[in-house]
Amino acid sequence: MAAPLTGPSQSMRRLRALLPQVLDSVDCLLFDCDGVIWRGDEAIPGAPQVINLLKERGKRVFFVTNNSSKTRKMYADKLQALGFNAKEDEVFGTAYCSAMYLKTVCGLQGGKVYLVGSNAMSQELEAVGIQQTGVGPDHIHGKQGDWAAVELDPDVKAVLVGFDDHFSYMKLNRAFQYLTQRDCLFVGTNRDTRLPLEAGKAVPGTGCLLQAVETAAQRQAQTVGKPNHFMFDCVASQFGVDPSRCLMVGDRLDTDIMLGSNCGLKTLLTLTGVNTVADAEVHQKSGSAERQGMVPDYYVESIADLLPALQG
Template structure:
């Protein structure tokens, strides 16, 4: 018989879950805050978790902020975080490149912003490509763009300057099967306040994948690599770890991929109807998207933590 999924956390069940874990991984936007406003009770939840000797980590797919910038934002909202607790895709992409032996000494063709550039700088990796790159000339010019012979990897993150010429350069570099193809995350849209949204990094990665007929190595959730970065630094035990997020296809699937307990909060992307649909599905892949538990908002954890 299948184990019950998508159970609402209340009362004694919440206390039982908290006793069973030593480590709490939080997604940020939609879980702890909306835009620049903390969700009610979020900072108090983090404070009380620490008081109960739980280790707290912030695991985000956002590639537009460095560890330092994320820690600053967390502290500004009252979370008292340090940069070492932040695992974002800009930082983890740089870590990945440092670990890949075949990349040793190469350059990156970077489709991405300032945070990715700064994280690559920190680990001594050279790169080309950031900033606007407008189209010039005609098709023959596009197909003959000058390339840097030292480029050994193409990295695609969020880039507001994404262009046809950048896509063409990525295609030219990735014709070489030895050139690594890395994407920070596959989020297809970025929700904004008021129900608005803009296209996410996943759209840019999909464009490059389509052009080159190759799949990118993904760093962020639901890829295990971003969790492995936490394990490598802190030695967390998956059996004693819970992932708290607002998206099924990133946060909750990461938990499933890494054998973590999972909690969905309904203050972000995913609705309860969507989560319950996955929990009731007969399809194994859809059930992997279903959280173990759900809460209406992160503040719902306060009574159990205050008890």
């Protein structure tokens, strides 16, 4: 059963309705992926049934992830392989959303992107007609004077930073050299500093790479991923969803729950990933208006807790 978080800081949103009533109040559900519907390459037990039953009940379901290492199609293929009824156009990852941001918000026309990122990001950029350069290793050579005079592509009009397992000093330097041109756009996929793994382990996330580039360039990037409202804007503009009839489901307070708060969505924290109820209570008691945005309306142990209401 979903339990509401209540208290003085949430006096305007004391939602004590039972889970069936909560589900009846929404037409659309947005799910984070890792830690919510799967861990690594395995589905959270019961998650495929929940997603599939929601759709059978006529709910719209979307998948929103800050991970930029896969294209929409790659995510759809993974979802389907794990037993989820999912389509490519229901997936909104930062590889796709960054391409859309550069095309629609930045109005990038006729210029290239210097990409610190993955092949998936390259594919999503090219799918919307944006050329890129930079994918793959960039090994260091020469001396410092050579690094400062590194060859740059004159057609590059933007730097985009996502997760890049080939990140190197030369890539950092090349991004910095482009960004010394003040009219060069600067965009990052997300600011997640850690990628959680199994058994409580983690590795550095995209936010670490982005901060390195920002520090070198002495400029701050516009970020596309959660909790930035642009990810929800992508969903809303394409499917015409009503924010007041949407529920954001996630395991991270600073990205998933904050996205919901930023966009006027109901929020549900699942405890199968990063954050705990205790974490939310610390934000709730902080007295900080910004941190109140990280307090979810509801929490569940796992999204499998939705099964009884859906099967009834």
